[in-house]
Amino acid sequence: MSNWKYPGLLLLGVGVSNIGAWVYFIALNLIVLERTGSAFAVSVLYILLPISALLTSLWSGSVIDRINQRRLLVLLDVSRAALVFSLTLIDSLFVLYMLVFILNIGNTLFETSSLIYMTKLVPENNRQRFNALKNFIQSAGFILGPSIAGFLFLIGSPKTAIVLNAGALLFSAILLSCLPNVHITSKEKTPFSLRLILSDWKETLVFARTRRYIAVVYAFYALMIVLMSGLDSLEASFATFVLELDESTYGFLVSIAGVGIICGSAVNAIFTHRLTLRFLIQFGALMTPVGYLIFASATSFLTSAIGFFLLTFALAFANTGFMTFAQTHIPVELMGRFLSSIHVVQSTGVILLTALIGFYAETSIRLTYTVASVGFLLIGGLIVFIVQDRTKRHYFTTETDETITLSS
Secondary structure, eight states, X not given: OGGGHHHHHHHHHHHHHHHHHHHHHHHHHHHHHHHHOOHHHHHHHXXXXXXXXXXXXXXXXXXXXXXXXXXXXXXXXHHHHHHHHHGGGOOOHHHHHHHXXXXXXXXXXXXXXXXXXXXXXXXXXXXXXXXXXXXXXXXXXXXXXXXXXXXXXXXXXHHHHHHHHHHHHHHHHHHHHTSOOOOOOOSOOOOOOHHHHHHHHHXXXXXXXXXXXXXXXXXXXXXXXXXXXXHHTTHHHIIIIISOOOXXXXXXXXXXXXXXXXXXXXXXXXXXXXXXXXXXHHHHHHHHHHHHHHHHTOOSHHHHHHHHHHHHHHHHHHHHHHHHHHHHHSOTTTHHHHHHHHHHHHHHHHHHHHHHHHHHHTTOHHHHHHHHHHHHHHHHHHHHHHHTOGGGGGGTOOTTOOOOOTTO
């Protein structure tokens, strides 16, 4: 159990921060809607996320790889707490958007730097279970966050929820400050500059060319996220306009999705030593689009619920598998730059595909959703084929694993 003391603290910090993030985002949506009465004003909040992620990923890897990640995580939590609290004092919508944009930059930096810190902190033989537990905690936040937000709105206001989120971030910072320092200080001091960023991009491309299989597998994970983001942008419209579900029924459907990813994460955490990376990636890549396709063909609440549960259940396998694969095969000293370069392409893809799907959905929501789901399924099948390559078996198994594959 002593081996899990620090990883346990890290998981607690991640959980508190994640629940707070859900409370904050729901409250922020309501604040903007109350001030403007405009659905478009609320949609701007969603547009800011991929744009800020794209601009941040261009340079963030060069910074994250070279500084103390634990100190950065603590600083980001404290800074985000201050920014979140300041949202309650701002009347100008433009200033509010600017603060949200800066917050999104902090979130992007936190996501990448926390992954690197986790990789350094958690021993390799515990990473798969740690990632499964992390998914479990984050998915629990998916359900608990909105529930807590709703309770806070009953006893207070969206501003109250915002303030409590700032407190959650400060508590997360305290937890993170109790963790050990795992950063190795480099004797070589390189000033941050445009030349350094370009040099790092070249180094990342060299790694991608020399370790092509690793780069291809993780790039497919990024492609999965792009496709899911595009499909998720139509989710509410499909449920309300095509399936004709009311708001409460749709909310229950979303809760079922949360239960799905919790169950998937729990299975991953319990049966870690019986599930190889190959099985996790193959099952997640294939069954996630199957879930979307079931939802796309649904004509009743029951069928749509089955699709929602399956896609999030399988997604828990994909998240754990791909994340552990990246931590195992990408050098930790290069991880920030590699992931950031992938995120640049990923964010660009999210923006373009969401716009494209939204355009075609004006003609037929069900047809657009179905075609995109079929395309996703074909990509999933291709991932299964690539991962099944027997000559690459060593990338997905260890001496202690009991192999389970889709072909067995």
